[in-house]
Amino acid sequence: MQVIPPPIxxxxxxxxxxxxxxxxxxFQTFLIFLAPLRKRTSKKLLAAVIWTSYLLADWTANYAVSQITKNQGKEAEPDDPPKNKKLLALWAPFLLLHLGGPDTITALALEDNALWARHLFGLVSQALAGVYAVVQSLENALWPSITLLFITGVLKYTERTRALYTASLDKFKDKMLKLPDSGPNYAKLMEEYDSRLASNLPMKIVLIKEPDKHERPPTLVKPDRDLTDLEIIQYGFKFFDTFKGLVVDLIFSFHERDESRDFFNKLQPEDALGIIESELGFLYxxxxxxxEILHTKIGTLSRFIAFGSLLSAFVIFCRRPSKSTDFHGADVVITYTLFIVGIALDLASMVMFLFSDWTFxxxxxxxxDPEEQKSPIDSLLNWFLWFRRPRWKEHPQCKGNRTHEVLTTGFLLRRWSGTIYGFNFIGYCLKAKVSRIHQKRTYNVLSKVVWESVILMFDCVIREIQMLSERIKDGNRSLGIVIRRWSKKNSMIYYTVYPLYRVFFSGIPWIFGELWGYIDRIFSVKAHLDEIRFLSSEPLPKNQWKFIFDELKHKSEFAETPEMAKKVSSARGEWALxxxxxVEIEPLMSYVENVDYDQSLLLWHIATELCFQEEEENLSGESCDDREFSKIISDYMMYLLIMQPKLMSEVAGIGTIRFRETLAEAQRFFKGKHIKNRDMKQASETxxxxxxxxxxxxxxxxRSKSVLFDASILAKELKKLGEGSDIGDGKWRVLSKVWVELLSYAASHCKATEHVAQLSRGGELLNFVWLLMAHFGLADQFQINKGDARAKLVVGES
Known part of the structure; x- marks a missing residue:
């Protein structure tokens, strides 16, 4: 009996x-067009498609080469054209070309770069397999096209291997290391000193110090105007070349710190955002x-040779006569498709190459001289870059009393997601949908209604399943009590009904429960469902970025030495308070100084939500902004703690345990108070x-790590702060400053490699704060405070 029918x-x-x-x-087509999108969004569906295509692309090409090699050794079928196998041999170098991968993605994750040696071995083995397949088909009249395609395939695969090699962290670091500086020749200086001393010549050793930053001419001059789009890219590339050493924990000199800090102190927040946006793009x-390798002379030459070889192979194949009689018609069509699509994809890659920020x-x-008159080429490039400029739109805020500009750059033009995600603790306890502060503007009302209906339906289905599961558990528990009671009185029931109950009503549900738990542990199903149901998102408000920028700029004024910079960047709210x-902030100090960072996050998050849920009238414009900014960053930091554990791994501590125990206490409290209508305002008041x-x-x-009622005490202390101070300091100004400090602490204590890894998942506000802190000198990498003094032997009076 055959499993697969013979016709199939x-x-x-x-x-x-x-x-x-x-x-x-x-797969190659999918990757070349979809891979650039992953730096613009964090959508899981797109990530899954790219992940699948990336993994299957190599597997498919490798397996196809093995099948071609195997097919060359078989006897030809009676109905096959006489030279059809020779055409199949032409496909082997095409698959080698596919293994070279598209220009838009070489590594799915940073760890892939460390596997460059494996790809080098793959290059050699696949090239040999392709050669073997061709040798089996000799004598082959298609050898000119095959040879040219082999050149293209080997060059493409070499480019991919080189890209992985240069991006692997150890090679990336080696490439950035400067020549070792052994300092002045101490032995030679002391020999001269001894000889002159023996000759009784008057002399002295003078230390020539590095000039102070105020004595050095500035190396970067900012024009007295807003930067053009081209200048933003140019400055971004300049700082990328300097600060990419952050990825591999290199240290920077005081020259680099002062240059960056002085320049950023003169920038407008929007220009700083654009520069950091382009820097992160270059880093990605x-x-x-x-x-990066294509922008070298060797890379550019390699690409032109590869494209020329592919085009020449296509022309030679087209000019070959009698293709319709020598080869199978379908195979000829497939070959033409491989050539035409391959050439089209190469042309698309060239267009992306020419119009990339890196090329500009x-x-x-x-x-x-930044004030030098711009050339027509600069004007043209500025026109191209204008389309990729961040776009801002006004949204009504504070119940329509004010407006905010929020980031709304088009999907295909943005350089990162531009989204601040949020996760709310009380909303999660009550399984309530948290409303957005900046409501989405959609011109397609029908699509909005359909999408919200789908989410509501999905949420209702999940709730019904959970309620049904609880009812089944309760019914099973009651039934078990009754059967056990009867089985003790009646032996017949004990030997008949009780075993059936144990198998069907107790054993089978237990098996399914264990199976579901096993699946959930492997695939994190519950976490993904929670993301769909309880994750909120906000566009980045311009005022909020300005507030973060001004706060870090203010802190940088105190960071004159590496020690002071480290102290400022290590503050977790106390500096802001x-x-x-x-005068009323002293009771608040214990909530930042005497607690762990993860505990502080949860405390201030719940306290912020308790304060936010109160209806507040007559708020000033600044306090209204601070209230909404505090809410956005509060939910964002909880999202990072719970949903992005890798980004918070250095500071999270026992954050997950503390969250679970606080959640358990809150759910018990709400259940006891019969709060089941998902009313967050009522829950906060309770x-x-x-x-x-x-x-x-x-x-x-x-014993319990719950902080629910500690947060309640903190909220009451915050409510005591004055709202109408002359300097504008109320509870919302205090909260907004504390949250910026908590955010900057997390950004500076996150591993640099995790920041870079996040860029391929849409990027985060945390990445921008990390790089902004580095530009303001608020980083551990600035270890050199003063330049080395150089000794000089001076002959004269001692």
Whole structure:
């Protein structure tokens, strides 16, 4: 008995190579156009498509080459054209070309770069396999096209291997290391000193110090105007070349720190955002694509040779006569498709190459005099870059009393996602949908209604399944009690009904429960469902970025030495509290100084939400901004703590345990108070009604890590802060400053490699804060405070 029917098996045998070749071409097409999108969004569906295409592309090409090699050794079928196998041999170098991968993605993750040696071995083995397939088909009249395609394939595969090699962290670091500086020749200086001393010549050793930064001419001059789009890219490329050493923990000199800090102190926040946006884009391209190696002389020459070889092979194949009689018609069509699509994809790659930020920055270097008259080429490049400029739109805020400009750059033109995600603790406890502060503007009302209906339906289905599961558990528990009671009184029931109950009503549900738990642990199904149901998103408000920029700029004024910079960047709220100049902040200090960072995050997040849920009237414009900014960053930091553990791995501590125990206490509290209508305002008021005359730790001890009612005490302390101070310091100004400090602490203590890895998932506000802190000198990498003094032997009076 055959598992696969003979007719189907015959079709599979006939079309397996053809299908694999077409599939390999499809994967290449998907990757070249979809891979650039992953730096613009964090959508899981797109990431899954790219992940699948990336993994299957290599597998398909490798398997197809093995099938071609195997097919060359078989006897020809009676109905096959006389030279058809020779045409199949032409496909082997095409598959080698596909293994070279598109220019837009070389590494799916940073770890892939470390596997460059494996790809080098793959290059050699696949080239040998292709040669073997061709040798089996000799004598082959298609050898000119095959040879040219081999040149193209080897060059493409070499480019990919080089890109992985240069982006691997150890090679990336080696490439950036400067020549070792051994300092002045101490031995020679002391020999001269001894000889002159023996000759009784008067002399002295003078230390020539490096000039102070105020004595050095500035190396970067900012024009007294807003930067053009081209200048933003040029400055971004310049700082990328300097600060890419952050990825491999290199240290920077005080010259580089002062140059960057002085320049950024003169920037407008929007220009700073654009520069950092382009810097992160360059960093993404250098670590995940072929862009950097293609912008070298060798890379450019390699690409022109590869394209010329591909085009020449196509022309030679087209001019070959009698293709219709020598080869199978379908195979000729597939070959033409491989050539035409391959050439089209190469042309598309060239267009992306020519119109990339990297090309513009390399082609037009920064001018020594920024006020020099711009050339027509600069104007043309500025026109191209204008389309990629960040777009801002006004949204009504504070119940329509004010407006905010928020980032709304088009999907295909943006350089990062531009989204601030949020996760709300109380909303998650109540399974409530958290409303957005900046409501989406959509002109397609029908699509909005349909999407919200789908989400609502999905949420209802999940709730019904959970309720049904609870009812089944309750019914099963009650039934078990009754059957066990009867089985004790009646032996017949004990030997008949009770075993059936144990198998069908107890054993089978337990098996399914264990199976579901196993699946959830492997694929994190519950976490993905929670993301769909409880994750909120906000566009980046311009005022909020300005507020973050001004806060870090203000802190940088105190970071004159590496020690002071480290102290400022290590603040977790205490610096912000002392900077408010309010006398009522002393009770708040214990919530940042005497607690772990993850505990502080959860405390301030719940306290912020309790304050936010109160209806506040007559808020000033600045306080209204601070209220909404605090809410956005509060939810964002909880999202990072719970949903992005890799980004917070250095500071998270026992954040997951503390969150789970606080969640358990909150759910028990809400259940006892019969709060089941998902009313976050009522839930917040109920928490605040609880008397806090005695601290929770005095009643519960320190076994439980829950901070629910500690946060309630913090919220009540915040409410005591004055709202109408002359300097504008109220509870919302305090909260906004504390949240910026908590955000900057997380950004500076996150591994640099995790920041870079996040760029391929849409990027985060955290990445921007990390790089902005580095530009302001608020980083551990600035270890050199003063330049080395150089000794000089001076003959004269001692």
């Amino acid at each position: 098996k015959k079709i599979l045998d006939k079309w397996n190579i053809r299908g694999l070749v077409i599939l390999s071409l499809l 391209e250098s670590m995940n694509t072929k862009t 920055a390399e082609w037009r270097k920064l001018k020594d 002392r900077d408010t100049k309010l 928490i605040l009604w609880v008397q806090n005359d005695i601290e929770p730790v005095s009643v519960k001890g320190d």
